[in-house]
Amino acid sequence: MNLDRPLLVVAGPTASGKSALALALARRFGGTVINADAMQCYADLRVLTARPSVADEAAAAHRLYGVRAADEPANAAWWRGAALAEMAAAKRPILCGGTGMYLSALFRGIAEIPHPGEAAREEARGLLAELGAEKLHARLAAVDPETAQRLQPADSQRVARAWEVFAGTGHGLAWWQTRPAAALTGWRTKFVLLAPPRAFLRAKIEARFATMLKTGAVEEVRALLAKNLHPALPVMRAHGVPELAGFLRGEMDLAEAARRAILATYQYTKRQATWFRHQKLVGDADLHIFHPEMAAGAQDLEQFYLNFDNFINGAG
Numbered sequence: 001m002n003l004d005r006p007l008l009v010v011a012g013p014t015a016s017g018k019s020a021l022a023l024a025l026a027r028r029f030g031g032t033v034i035n036a037d038a039m040q041c042y043a044d045l046r047v048l049t050a051r052p053s054v055a056d057e058a059a060a061a062h063r064l065y066g067v068r069a070a071d072e073p074a075n076a077a078w079w080r081g082a083a084l085a086e087m088a089a090a091k092r093p094i095l096c097g098g099t100g101m102y103l104s105a106l107f108r109g110i111a112e113i114p115h116p117g118e119a120a121r122e123e124a125r126g127l128l129a130e131l132g133a134e135k136l137h138a139r140l141a142a143v144d145p146e147t148a149q150r151l152q153p154a155d156s157q158r159v160a161r162a163w164e165v166f167a168g169t170g171h172g173l174a175w176w177q178t179r180p181a182a183a184l185t186g187w188r189t190k191f192v193l194l195a196p197p198r199a200f201l202r203a204k205i206e207a208r209f210a211t212m213l214k215t216g217a218v219e220e221v222r223a224l225l226a227k228n229l230h231p232a233l234p235v236m237r238a239h240g241v242p243e244l245a246g247f248l249r250g251e252m253d254l255a256e257a258a259r260r261a262i263l264a265t266y267q268y269t270k271r272q273a274t275w276f277r278h279q280k281l282v283g284d285a286d287l288h289i290f291h292p293e294m295a296a297g298a299q300d301l302e303q304f305y306l307n308f309d310n311f312i313n314g315a316g
Contacts, residue, residue: 004186004187006188007087008093008095008189008308009095010192012194012196013098013195013268014239014268015050015265016098018097019050019052023059025308026094027059027060029094031093032062032063032086032090033096034062034086038099039235040066041074042070044070044224045241046220047212047217048240063086070235077110079105080105107183107184109182110181111178114168116167117168124164125232127139127163128160128163129231134154136160140163140166144173144174147173156231156237188286191288192288192290193288193290194289194290205265205269209240209265218254239261239264239265244257290304
């Protein structure tokens with residue numbers, strides 16, 4: 001008899017319908033939806049990250065949504081620990097999100113990197129502001145070439161993080177990532193990957209951003225800007241934030257800001273889809289590529305749920 005606990009995972013690109021499917025599964029099975037999306041961790045980004053609504057949260061338990069302050073960066077190590085705690089506490093956990101780095105950290109394990117300290121963090125932020133991402137990347141390459149080789153020079157967030165780790169610990173990220181890591185054990189997993197056609201996804205992104213504009217996205221960014229946050233913080237780079245910040249500064253009109261935000265989001269979904277195609281977090285028998293809106297009919301949809309009934313009850 002398999003005593004491992006059942007774990008459902010609903011993953012896929014942004015705007016593919018993960019939250020709705022996870023909620024439907026949670027309501028059917030009495031499950032708890034646990035966030036696996038990096039940006040939905042932040043309290044300040046409810047609108048622009050399309051976090052579950054208050055009504056959704058009332059319909060089923062949701063965890064790790066809106067639990068970080070804007071100036072408190074989340075990372076894969078923090079999320080893994082928090083997610084494991086929530087999974088252990090939940091009767092029927094359902095992970096939901098599209099941050100591949102987080103899901104990889106959960107299933108494959110992650111090296112424990114010591115906290116670099118506030119001095120190293122401030123040093124990294126100061127150098128990023130002074131030099132810019134590409135020059136800081138060049139400086140990183142001189143002291144930690146292995147890590148620098150893995151990073152895009154223009155990726156300011158990751159370049160600053162790499163400098164912070166090297167400055168604070170004396171070793172680069174690449175070195176720390178070779179340390180032993182414990183893979184996930186004690187769970188049997190069914191992984192649902194939502195992979196809708198690109199035209200469908202593009203239309204969803206456009207409609208979703210239009211709704212965001214009607215429901216407070218500009219006001220959400222205005223509130224962020226009022227906090228005078230460091231531009232390298234993840235919340236300041238969330239899709240829609242840089243573009244609407246540009247609108248609020250008078251650098252472009254709202255239509256152009258929307259166009260750029262939609263394009264950035266769509267390009268990101270292509271990278272997400274590529275990542276999920278090439279990563280094997282579970283075996284083929286435990287991976288289900290499915291999309292409720294594209295089911296052949298009600299019978300196919302019901303069969304999908306019946307498969308999970310069997311899994312939850314230990315029959316599949």
